Amino acid sequence: MLYLLNLLAAIALLVWGTHLVRTGILKVFGAGLRRLIQASTGTRASAALAGLGVTALVQSSGATSLIASSFVSQGLMSLSTALAVLRGADVGTGLVTLLFSFNLAWLSPLLLLAGVVLHLSQEGSTAGRLGGVLIGLGIITLALRLIGLATEPLLAAPQMKMLLGGVRNDAPLELLVGAVLALMSYSSLAAVLLTAALAGTGIVSLEVAFGLVLGANVGSGLSSLLTTMHAPIEGRRVQLGNFLFKLAGGLLAAPFVHGLAQSLGPLRPGAASWVVLFHLSFNLACALLFLPATGAMARLVGRWGETPPVSPNALALHATGPRHLDPEVLDTPQLAMSCAAREALHQADLVETMLRGLLPVMRDNDLALSAELRRLDDQVDTLYSAIKYYLTKIQRSSLSEREGRRWADILAFTINMEQIGDAAERVLQDLEDKKIRPGRNFSEAGIAELAELHGQLLSNHRLAMSVFLSGNEQEARDLLAQKRRFRDRVQACAANHFDRLHGNTPESIQTSSLHLDLLTELRRINSQLCSIAYPTLEAAAARDAVQQAQPAVLSAAPRPIPFRSD
Template sequence: MLHLLNLLAAIALLVWGTHNVRTGMLRVFGERLRSVLQASLRQRLAAVAAGFGVTSLVQSGTATCLILASFVGKGLVPAGAALAAMLGADLGSAAMAVVFSLDLSWWSPLLLFTGVVLFVSRQASAAGRVGRVLIGLGLITLALQLIAQATQPMMASPALRTLLAALPAELTLDIAVGAALTVLTYSSLAIVLLVAALAEQGLLPGSAALGFVIGANLGSALLALLATRAAPPAERRLPAGNLVFKLGGALVAAALLPLLQPLLAQAWPDAGTRVVAFHLVFNAALVLVFIGFTGPVGRLVEQLLPDAPPQRGDRPRHLDPSALATPSLAIACAAREALHQADLVETMVRGIVPVLRDNDLALAARLRRMDDAVDELYVAIKFYLTQISQESLSERESRRWTDIVSFTIEMEQIGDAVERALQDIEDRKIRKQRRLSAAGMAEICDLHERLLGNLRLAMSVFLDGDLDGAQRLLQEKARFRDLERHYAARHLGRLRENTASSVETSSLHLDLLSELKRINSHLCSVAYPILESAGALADTRIRPAAAAAAAEQPAR
């Protein structure tokens, strides 16, 4: 029983090690990996090379598949080009299995020691994230040693040998079990390494081990398909096309396995080496055979999975659940949805003046209903962001995560402010059949036009984090505040002159000026995180002399 527990613990350590390497690499290279993939998909061979390189780094063909699927879903690349990259990704995963199958026992203590020192001493830096990757690599090599040690006593058990001999030699069952284990552990690399270790110790017959490898390859394709099951049809095309390649390869490999086994045994007498070599040969054959069919298969899956009909404009469009496994991609999805929310807010803000000028109750009601959609998007974006693994985010991505949350909060509060303003216009002007003075209407229109300009600037600053834009936005806040005060003073002047329309709508006029200023303040808040990270914010706006006088005031 103790040996079985040791084996299970070693398997868990192997899975955890591959998870650590994957998340660590995504934190170090996440955004750059996306850029490399996107830039390399124009030619088939370059796409294969890019897929190979990226997957060799992140130790996960599934993660690469999800990144590529998002590109296909957004129309950035055709499905055929992404399928070529996926062939390279699967080959990269197989190559890493070969590397880890080598005798790396002396690497394990070195990797663990170096990784822990880097991670503990410089956890928040890039060196700390590299340390996390080294810890994962050390755990993988250590787990493989522990699996070998745990299986040696088990092999001496006559009961276990009798049980293994009694197992049916059913290739279909072996493939199914290999696929199921891959889906459960979320890692074909871990399963192939485990099968190689068990085969080397004699716990798995040669034919069963090779069947498990075929199943692990099928399982990796199924895993990506399951991860994108809730995604739009366009994003499911790549996993579906990859599954077509894997199914074709699995059928051919299963049919030829009786002929291949003697050749493999002759080329690689060691059972463990034979397993990882077969895994590499299988994926290399897929590249050679199917590289010429990526275009036709891409067009086939496009026909089988046509684009979904357009969604309602007020529903979440970009919160892709399948992207959550790749944090850098999920952050990009959340940012796009935040801009969608801002588009709805812009429509609401733009409608204030038409409602005020034309007494349009129908437009006012429609705009106020849009606030519910803005609130729903805020809740959806916030929930989506909470599902992103914080440990997989780089420092820059963590800041972006915070910026997105702050931006959506500001947009939600602007929506509430617009709804209040529209309700005031309905209750205190339209239904009471009052009108603003010509001068008062001109003042509100001027502030409103400035507000729309600041809204567009705030969206631009949020999108690209431009420091100059953030500084201009904060300067606009001061100008807007001064202008609001100026217009309020002019309105009071008209009251002293007993202008009838100004007297009737005085309270509404001042409240609208105040509401527009409040909305502008929410917009300008977008600039603060950018200015703060650049060290461009002062501690206080109060002049030093005034601050000193204020500090002395209580003592007098």
């Protein structure tokens, strides 16, 4: 029992080491890896190479699959391209497994020592995070050595021989056991390395080990599919297609692995080495076989979760809950920030629907539409709370200065949208209480002025969303200029209203208080929209200040004394 506990502890240490390496690499190079994947997806071959390279760096095909799923969910990558990326990711896992199959026991103390020194002395910096990666690599190499030591006593245990003896020459059972092993260890890398260690010490035959490797590949695909069950449907389609590819590969290879293992008997340099080479060869063969079929698989899984098309207005009015806050990418702050920004835009879309509906309610006394729009404010508030909570779970210590400013910008944007939604709800409530139910109407001139301001407000809302998304300095200046123009127009409309009061216009007299309140609320909403320009302009001002300070520093530096020869 103690030997089994030691083995499980060594496996847990291996899984933890791969987790440290994956999260550390993504924290340091996350944005760069995202750009690499996005820029290298022109063809299926280049997409596969991008997946191979990223997986070899982060040592986890699961992390690569999360990045690809996130891109598909955000519309930055097609489904077929993401499946091509994952075919290369499987080959990358095979290469990483081959690397760690060598005897690296001598490297473990060096990696741990260097990693701890870097991490503690440079905590919070890029060097400190790289130190965490070195610690993870040291733990992996140490865990592999511990797995070898723990499996040796198990070889002599009759219970273990009896248990694994039942697996012999039973392909379906081998696939099932390998899949369960990958699910338990949450890593095909750990499962394959453990299988290689068991084969190397003779606990399992080479035939059984090959079957376990096939099962481990299928189990890794199932693990990713289960992990993303609560992700957007677009991301789940990526994992479903990936799982179907892995399952098809395992089923196609299963009838031949026992014959292959027997034919390698006379050439066997070591069972553990053959296991690792078989894992790499199998993934390479699957990549070459299935890469041309990624388009067909994308069309197949693309039908999963399809819903009948609905009109944009109906979609906005009946949208419920956050769509893009993927909890699975919180370990990768750059991806999590993208999810939060996209959800903030979803919140802004709902606010735009509320603002767009104000004019029909004013003009047509549409009480039913007003009630629908006011209920929409509850969804805006729900998204605000969800985005705010999601942002608090992102590790700000792992963000760069620029990313930290973006974090604050997203929070400020979603706060503004929530407040604009509240203001729109107040406008709707006032219209119901002071105009619709009493049966009053605005004068023709008054409703025309409100319609003009409403059109400017919608235009500024779209410009504000563009500034938030792109950070364009010129657009930010244009948005801030709209604040002054809108204010001047509101003042002119108020003056015109007082002229109509002096002219004893009946409709203006009846709705005077409501009319002035609407002008005030519309101006307040516009001011909140225009405030979205401030972070972009402040960042530009800070950048300009730094550029202007650099020449001053250079000019203030002491100049060398010229050499004189008398």
